[in-house]
Amino acid sequence: xxxxxxxxxxxxxxxxxxxxxxxxxxxxxxxxxxxxxxxxxxxxxxxxxxxxxxxxxxxxxxxxxxxxxxxxxxxxxxx
Numbered sequence: 001x002x003x004x005x006x007x008x009x010x011x012x013x014x015x016x017x018x019x020x021x022x023x024x025x026x027x028x029x030x031x032x033x034x035x036x037x038x039x040x041x042x043x044x045x046x047x048x049x050x051x052x053x054x055x056x057x058x059x060x061x062x063x064x065x066x067x068x069x070x071x072x073x074x075x076x077x078x079x
Contacts, residue, residue, distance in 0.1 A: 021046070026054040030062050 032038045
């Protein structure tokens, strides 16, 4: 209702909830974020469709893989 008590008609806008993305799509988005390369169009799609829990797990997994690979490289280089 408006301030004067009149009913304000709503526009015919369809408010659809964006589809949530799969865990593999979330891993791909997080991997691109790690290296800092992401297209604006893809980023805009990710903002509404990523599950925060998937992002948390993907970030932790990506960090563990990154740290593990650094440790492996140092282990092989330094005798």
